[in-house]
Amino acid sequence: MAAEAEELEVEEKSSGKGKLFIIIGVVLVLALAGAGYFFLMGDDSSEPEPVMETLDETATAPSSGSGDVEIGSALYVAMPRPFVFNVPGAQRDRLVQIKVQMLVRGAQNEETAKKHIPLIEGTLLRIFSGASADQLGTTAGKDALKSDALKAVQDEMLSIAGRTVIEKVLFTGFVMQ
Numbered sequence: 001m002a003a004e005a006e007e008l009e010v011e012e013k014s015s016g017k018g019k020l021f022i023i024i025g026v027v028l029v030l031a032l033a034g035a036g037y038f039f040l041m042g043d044d045s046s047e048p049e050p051v052m053e054t055l056d057e058t059a060t061a062p063s064s065g066s067g068d069v070e071i072g073s074a075l076y077v078a079m080p081r082p083f084v085f086n087v088p089g090a091q092r093d094r095l096v097q098i099k100v101q102m103l104v105r106g107a108q109n110e111e112t113a114k115k116h117i118p119l120i121e122g123t124l125l126r127i128f129s130g131a132s133a134d135q136l137g138t139t140a141g142k143d144a145l146k147s148d149a150l151k152a153v154q155d156e157m158l159s160i161a162g163r164t165v166i167e168k169v170l171f172t173g174f175v176m177q
Contacts, residue, residue, distance in 0.1 A: 072106030077113045082173060083125055089133030096136060099173030100124060102153070102166045109165045116160060123156045124149055124169075136176055146171065 082099040102120070104110050113120065127149045135141035146169050154164040 072109075075104050075107070075110045076101045076170075077104055077110060077117075078172075079121060079124070080117065083121075083128055085125065085129045087129070087131055087133045087136060087176075094133040094136075095177045096128070096131075096133075097173065097175040098128060098171055100149075101170045101172050103168040103170060104165060105167055109163075112157070112161050112163075112165050116157065116165075119156055119160065120153055120166075123152050127152050133176065142171065142174065 079100045079102075082097050084095070084097045086093050087096055102113060104113050128145065131141070131145050136145065150166065150169045153166050153169060157163070157165040
C-alpha cells in the first residue's frame with residue numbers, strides 16, 4: 001500500500017508540471033505575437049507634420065495706405081456674432097447673414113483689433129447694409145463688398161489707432177435668403 005501511495009504522488013507532481021509548462025508556453029506565444037504585431041504594424045501616419053512659418057514681428061513693410069503694416073505671424077480676429085441685415089432687391093428684399101474674420105499681422109495688431117471690435121462692427125454693418133441683393137448675388141459683387149469693407153475698416157482704424165491694423169476682411173460664412 002505504501003508503494004501505491006508513492007506512485008500516486010509522483011504521477012500528480014508530474015502532471016502539475018506539465019500543465020505549468022503548457023500555460024507558460026501559451027503566455028509566451030501570445031506575448032511574442034503581440035510584440036510582432038506592434039512592431040510590424042508601426043505608425044500608420046505617412047503624412048509629414050505641417051511646418052508653420054512665422055515672420056519676424058519687428059519687421060515692417062509699406063502698406064498701400066498711409067501708415068505702416070506690421071509684418072508678423074498671421075492672426076485672425078473673429079467678429080463675435082454674424083451680421084444679419086436686410087438688403088433691397090429688384091423683386092423682393094432679402095435677408096443676409098455674413099460671418100466675418102479679419103486677418104491681422106502681429107500680436108499688437110490683434111490686441112488693437114480686439115479692443116476696437118464695436119467700432120469695426122459698426123463700420124462693417126454700415127458698409128454691408130448699403131449693398132443690394134443683386135450686387136450680393138454675384139461673386140464680383142461680394143468681392144467689391146469685401147474691398148469696400150476693408151477700406152472702410154482700415155480708414156477707421158487709421159483715424160483711431162494711427163495705423164491700418166487690418167490686412168484683410170474675410171467672409172467665413174455667407175447666406176442670402
